[in-house]
Amino acid sequence: AQSVTQLDSQVPVFEEAPVELRCNYSSSVSVYLFWYVQYPNQGLQLLLKYLSGSTLVKGINGFEAEFNKSQTSFHLRKPSVHISDTAEYFCAVSEVSNDYKLSFGAGTTVTVRA
C-alpha cells in the first residue's frame, strides 16, 4: 500500500516570499500524485496532479510541483505567496492500478503574514 509523508506540519511565510512544501511518498508500484488545498471551513480543492509525462506540473493559483522518482518526492512551490494562500495543503498519492483510492498526507498549514 502507498503512503505519504509531509515533512513540515506548519510553514510561516511572509507575503511575496517563495514557499516550498515538501512531500515524500512510498509505494512498490507506479503512482499518481496530487496536491490539494483546504481553505478554512471548506472542502478540499485540487491544486495540481502528476499522472505522467513532464515531471514539472503547473497548477492553479501560480503553484507548481516537481515529481522526482529517484527521491520519491513531489514538492510544491510558489515563487511569491499572497495572504490569500493561507490554507492547509495536502499531498496525496494513488496507485495507478487503483487510481480512485487516494491516500493523503497529514497536511501542511501555510500561514502568510504581511
Added chain:
Amino acid sequence: NAGVTQTPKFQVLKTGQSMTLQCAQDMNHEYMSWYRQDPGMGLRLIHYSVGAGITDQGEVPNGYNVSRSTTEDFPLRLLSAAPSQTSVYFCASSQGSVLGPPLHFGNGTRLTVT
C-alpha cells in the same frame, strides 16, 4: 449545479447514539467516498463506492456502515457513536478515475461525540 452536498454541517451526539450523515452529488459521478479528517492525520478513507450497489471498505471502516442504492446518494451511518468518532467528515465524488475530472469534495460535517 450544487456539486457535492453534505448534511448536516454540525452534529453533537451522545455516546451510543446512532445517526446518518447524508451525501448527495448531482454530477452523475460513479465514484463516491467518505473520509474523516483528524488533526495531524490528514484524511483517511472510511468507505467508498464505485457505483450503485457496490461498496467497499477503506482504511478505517470500523464503526461505520454505508450503502449506495442510487448514483446520487451515499449515506454514512454510525450505528453506536463513540468519542473516537469525533471528527470532520468529508464526502467526495469523481467520474471514476483520477485521469478524468478531479475528486470533488463536500464542505464537511463536523461531528462531536460526548
